[in-house]
Amino acid sequence: MLELLAQTALNATYAASYIALVAVGLVLIFGVMGVINFAHGELFMLGAYAVVALYADLQLNFMMAVMVGLAFVGCVGLLMERALFRPLRDNPLGGLVASIGFLLILQALVVMGFGVRMEHIPPVTQEVIAFSDRVRFPLSRLYVVVAAVVLLTALWLFLKRTRFGWALRASAQDPEAAALQGISINQTARIAMFIGAGLAGVAGALTAPLVSVNPLMGHSVIVTAFIVIIVGGIGSLEGAVVAAVAYAFVHTIVTTFYDGVIADIVGLSLMLLVLIVKPHGLFGTAERA
Amino acid sequence: MLLEVKGASVAYNKVVAMRQVSMQVPEGGIVTIIGANGAGKTSTLRAISGLVRLFAGEIHFGGRRIDGLPPEKIVAAGIAHVPEGRRVFPQMTVEENLRTGAFLRRDRQEIETDLEKVFARFPRLKERRRQLASTMSGGEQQMLAIGRALMAKPRLLLLDEPSMGLAPVIVEEIARIIKEIAAGGVPVILVEQNAELALSLADYAYVLETGNLALEGRASELHENEHVRRAYLGI
Numbered sequence: 178m179l180e181l182l183a184q185t186a187l188n189a190t191y192a193a194s195y196i197a198l199v200a201v202g203l204v205l206i207f208g209v210m211g212v213i214n215f216a217h218g219e220l221f222m223l224g225a226y227a228v229v230a231l232y233a234d235l236q237l238n239f240m241m242a243v244m245v246g247l248a249f250v251g252c253v254g255l256l257m258e259r260a261l262f263r264p265l266r267d268n269p270l271g272g273l274v275a276s277i278g279f280l281l282i283l284q285a286l287v288v289m290g291f292g293v294r295m296e297h298i299p300p301v302t303q304e305v306i307a308f309s310d311r312v313r314f315p316l317s318r319l320y321v322v323v324a325a326v327v328l329l330t331a332l333w334l335f336l337k338r339t340r341f342g343w344a345l346r347a348s349a350q351d352p353e354a355a356a357l358q359g360i361s362i363n364q365t366a367r368i369a370m371f372i373g374a375g376l377a378g379v380a381g382a383l384t385a386p387l388v389s390v391n392p393l394m395g396h397s398v399i400v401t402a403f404i405v406i407i408v409g410g411i412g413s414l415e416g417a418v419v420a421a422v423a424y425a426f427v428h429t430i431v432t433t434f435y436d437g438v439i440a441d442i443v444g445l446s447l448m449l450l451v452l453i454v455k456p457h458g459l460f461g462t463a464e465r466a
Numbered sequence: 467m468l469l470e471v472k473g474a475s476v477a478y479n480k481v482v483a484m485r486q487v488s489m490q491v492p493e494g495g496i497v498t499i500i501g502a503n504g505a506g507k508t509s510t511l512r513a514i515s516g517l518v519r520l521f522a523g524e525i526h527f528g529g530r531r532i533d534g535l536p537p538e539k540i541v542a543a544g545i546a547h548v549p550e551g552r553r554v555f556p557q558m559t560v561e562e563n564l565r566t567g568a569f570l571r572r573d574r575q576e577i578e579t580d581l582e583k584v585f586a587r588f589p590r591l592k593e594r595r596r597q598l599a600s601t602m603s604g605g606e607q608q609m610l611a612i613g614r615a616l617m618a619k620p621r622l623l624l625l626d627e628p629s630m631g632l633a634p635v636i637v638e639e640i641a642r643i644i645k646e647i648a649a650g651g652v653p654v655i656l657v658e659q660n661a662e663l664a665l666s667l668a669d670y671a672y673v674l675e676t677g678n679l680a681l682e683g684r685a686s687e688l689h690e691n692e693h694v695r696r697a698y699l700g701i
Contacts, residue, residue, distance in 0.1 A: 195636070234652065294614050340569070343562065343565070343566055344556075344566075344569060346555070346557070347558070348571075350555045350556055350557055350558065351553055351555060351556075353517060353549070353553070354549060354553035354554070354555065355534075355555075355566075356516075356517065356537040356538060357515060357517075357537060357541065357543065357546075357547045357549060357568035358539045358566050358567055358570075358614070358618070359541035359542055359551075359569045359618065360536075360538060360569055361536065361538045398675050430580075438584045
């Protein structure tokens with residue numbers, strides 16, 4: 178029993194890592210731009226396909242493929258900012274609808290390029306860290322955890338210590354007051370979009386060898402990310418991380434002891450419960466003006 | 467003239483908020499804009515700092531045309547705007563708020579000097595430098611908003627309703643600070659509903675009524691003006 182719990186905790190830690198990467202990116206984009214990016218799951222999917230193309234097909238080094246995936250999906254984010262969200266800046270609902278349209282385009286493009294079949298990606302490493310006979314953690318999962326911790330720490334330092342990080346936080350708290358300090362809204366929007374999209378892309382790239390990669394894989398990710406940011410409090414980066422960890426543990430434990438469908442139901446019920454008790458989420462303060 | 471507004475007009479969703487307004491701000495002193503709610507005072511400031519676009523007219527600052535520029539370019543030109551309702555960054559500390567005011571500056575040494583100057587002017591801010599802005603009182607937030615604007619090292623300071631919602635003793639303190647800032651060489655445009663306060667501080671005044679410039683003149687003269695006394699001073 179203890180071993181089963183330990184194994185479940187390890188699995189949950191892995192799940193929490195990539196969910197946190199996706200959710201934090203989503204929160205960052207919402208915070209700075211006030212737009213809900215429905216295509217965020219598809220950015221995750223694009224990251225996974227970057228690994229399919231570069232690592233599985235072109236046989237490049239895996240880390241290299243992940244880096245390119247991050248940069249590529251970040252650039253897709255820049256494109257979305259310029260082509261969709263900037264023209265619709267005064268119209269948050271328009272931004273949301275445009276992002277839904279864009280996610281369909283991305284899915285179609287990937288189907289045209291790769292087909293609808295599930296992609297097979299050769300494992301990066303077969304090595305397993307064995308804590309005991311029944312508590313085992315594949316090294317490839319540890320990579321995801323380490324990458325998530327490193328990236329989220331880097332993001333934290335960026336937001337707290339750098340000039341542009343401050344600009345991002347200021348824009349998220351009050352875009353107009355930020356503009357009056359000389360902070361360019363276009364610039365903070367670009368930075369937020371690049372980082373947010375890049376984090377989704379890197380999460381997709383890192384997990385690609387561990388999950389089933391297909392053009393529709395973004396769907397379940399975006400649902401999870403939404404639950405996480407609502408529970409954490411929309412607009413709170415810390416909340417997104419804490420809620421990602423909490424959700425991943427609950428979901429993994431329920432999946433282990435019952436099954437995945439029940440786990441989804443439990444996850445959604447928890448979200449409803451949080452909304453009833455704390456409508457702004459666990460870490461939310463107030464809604465954005 | 468440091469700032470010249472020439473026939474400026476602003477509309478929100480086709481509702482005209484300010485019609486053919488012209489005003490001039492000299493290199494020193496305090497100019498005030500008074501008027502009732504919705505007279506176009508805030509719109510005038512928002513037009514100057516680039517938050518709204520003119521549909522007619524021009525704005526020149528330091529001999530350069532600035533209407534149509536994005537807000538960050540206007541800040542870079544030297545105009546700092548303390549918006550209505552203070553608008554400090556609630557989830558940032560006092561010190562972070564102040565440093566954000568210096569966002570466009572690269573002179574690190576002088577930023578530190580100016581930070582100390584702001585702390586000297588507002589000792590309360592120094593005591594609370596690590597506190598989140600949202601936890602401060604209205605008066606303290608107003609001081610923080612003014613301090614943040616000063617951190618930009620402006621050539622012109624726009625103040626929108628600095629006395630709003632503050633206790634009389636705090637209003638007095640803010641008034642003293644506005645005078646000090648102007649005396650220190652930074653000209654101020656002061657928008658106020660409290661006309662008595664505004665006319666007592668300012669050198670020159672403009673009166674806006676439903677988006678039109680109704681009157682202008684030396685503040686001391688307008689203070690004695692029959693119409694102003696009846697409509698704005700309640701005498």
